[in-house]
Amino acid sequence: MLTYSFIKDNSVSLYEQLYRHMKADILSGKLAAGEKLPSKRALSGHLEVSVITVKNAYEQLMAEGYIYGIEKKGYYVNRIERPLQAAATACDIQAVKEPTWFLDFVTNSISAEYFPFTTWAKLMRQTILEQDKALLHATPYNGAAALRSAIADYLHQFRGMTVAPEQIIIGAGTEYLYNMLLQLLGRDKVYAVEDPGYSKITKIYKSNGVALQRIGLDENGLSAVQLRQQQADVVHISPSHHYPTGIVMPITRRQELLRWASEGEGRYILEDDYDSEFRFVGRPIPTLFSVDKNERVIYLNTFSKTIAPSIRISYMVLPPHLLHQFRQNLGFYSCTVSSFEQYTLASFLSQGRYEQHLNRMKNRYRQKRDKVIELICSGELADRAEIMEQDAGLHFLMRLDTPLSDRTLREQAMQQGLRLALLSDYYSCPENAPPHVLVVNYSGIDLDKLPEGLHRLAKILEGKEHV
């Protein structure tokens, strides 16, 4: 007969425990559909509980449809079904699968093995011990004070930015913060993005249905002339390292943009500083935010790219005059990052662990990049490839000497199991892009397979089938 053990727990009655045991068995199939249950009296004797306990449990199971009773015969297990329709649709959706590649030049796997996992786990345990129940209270709308202070210190020491912790707003990813900024700055504004640029940014603005202009780049980055022509109000740029061209915006262009911003009511520059941590050559150029005298720049950055993609913590720094507006109009939103992780990151920053981590990552990425470039330059592709924009970040550009179109190049590479990203992919009009320039996201490249991958690529450029 059914045998269950009961625990002494004042908050959960015996009947409730019995009900749960039986329900679990029905759901798991241990008690099969149609199976006859023992009589109330028999089960009560067997489990040494009162008949009332069994009766209550059976009644609740009946009310919820798990069992049914037949008069004078007894109780039986019902058939429990999951809806077929939903499951089928879900399967259809899951069926969309990525192909497997011999070599993937596209996906940057921010290497998990580089993450100081032990340190992070230790800090998380410490946070749980030290903060204890304080962790259960929601942090303010702009994030935990400890984290905002730690970020202000970090920005001061490593980006030369002097900001008050109160200017910082914490959010679960920059994508979330962009959504907040649209609500802060207004949907009636004309937004401008870089062309070429990071496609997710464009998607977010489009998905929010605001007016969007794409502004071309010259060798110094986003064109200030075009920006004026397009009558944009808010421009979203990454001056410290543009993706994918790798352009670092020089100070003259930065000043031009700041001038543009200061000349019109409601003009703002969103400075997306992603990737600025991985600069390999030369000193970083000061942020636009730190040069701006007119409170026209909103600075954004994230820890998801540098620590781990699964840790969703980003922040933005607002100029003082927007703080009040944010608090008044959007202060009702709860902070989207859990307090556990906010406090853990605060310790990670203030104990210097983040800096240490970044330095290690930078060394490792530099080494990886050097090896990838060395293999390219010493291999079969040497005469037909020119490496560009290799000073910073997790990608570089590689111009191939070939008459093949970008489309043909990609298709032929795909047949050889090579996944390529082309510069033209990042242009709103691909025909405006310089042709056959690969965007090489090197951090995930398998070095052992690279010579063979380059061999296959060389064969394509020579117009020969891979042998």
Place this chain on the structure above:
Amino acid sequence: MLTYSFIKDNSVSLYEQLYRHMKADILSGKLAAGEKLPSKRALSGHLEVSVITVKNAYEQLMAEGYIYGIEKKGYYVNRIERPLQAAATACDIQAVKEPTWFLDFVTNSISAEYFPFTTWAKLMRQTILEQDKALLHATPYNGAAALRSAIADYLHQFRGMTVAPEQIIIGAGTEYLYNMLLQLLGRDKVYAVEDPGYSKITKIYKSNGVALQRIGLDENGLSAVQLRQQQADVVHISPSHHYPTGIVMPITRRQELLRWASEGEGRYILEDDYDSEFRFVGRPIPTLFSVDKNERVIYLNTFSKTIAPSIRISYMVLPPHLLHQFRQNLGFYSCTVSSFEQYTLASFLSQGRYEQHLNRMKNRYRQKRDKVIELICSGELADRAEIMEQDAGLHFLMRLDTPLSDRTLREQAMQQGLRLALLSDYYSCPENAPPHVLVVNYSGIDLDKLPEGLHRLAKILEGKEHV
């Protein structure tokens, strides 16, 4: 002389370590502005490092503006300033402070002491150990499969809903999910909310600039007649327990709303099931989602209200036909909840801890509510107060017998240190509300102070000053 210890760490050079030590001392003020630094040679001898090391450190400090050199004299510490303006603004903003209350009938403190902190911390540690580096990979846009499965099981067992894990989308708070839904369903739609209702919902729609209609309630909840008149496309309701009226929408009205939804193209019902966990009397009514045959209902719920406000995990369940659309149009968004907490919650759910926690909470809230009501009904206010809508959730209504206006009532209470929420606060036109009905959020009420608080309230109703 300056004394620093160096650690042997291949990733951080000696010069870098020296530079950091000195920078930290300058920032903290240990090295004061104008202070002369030891000569390179002297410091190198003192610290037993090479002169080159000191030279490199000094040069980096100079390049970053922390120190300056005077020819033939030496190196001096620069004056480092934080921007006064930002700090001042920040102070202004911080100065807005909440008054302190003798008794607060408004704030529901979801009691931290009720949270199974030890269990949660243990599961978090287990998650870190078991998942290890898998934690560093971002979860899919819709959340970790383990958590979605656990939620599907939970919904099946406790809400009678049969959904596939693929229908579930995880997000950092329902507020975030509303923003996603606006992007999924479209900004061109007319949205409708309950009037009276939870003001944050209205704020979110307003902040996103969509067309918004407020629909009145009758004794069965949101009026289907008004909904038709207002030509709404999407209606946001909480049928299982409306805030603040406490109305549980009966099955007839639910069917009316489902009929409305099935009659027009693009009509949807957002079923906000917040608070459904704390039902004290009677069995819960099945969710609209589970009754809906036409895929017109999107179900939303959150763990922030039941576990802890600092844990930002919510979810929505989409009808199958919206899954593909979500994936295609919004699948580029990263999931906003960190993987650490997703896996921890998945264990919390699948090990039955959540259910156990909810049962305990329910018992405790019921006890608290009973004591508060008992004190009201046995005290000075007994003849002038009528308790209503006490069957569920963390609040009840209390109608006061008084000729005072809501405004006067609130102001006089405030003078007595009593913080009141009135039903009229939740109406778009307060004059449409039944007057002098208090919304009592009882979970945070200090029972020891309650008799004195009720005494003060009774005096106000009697039109006498508090003695």
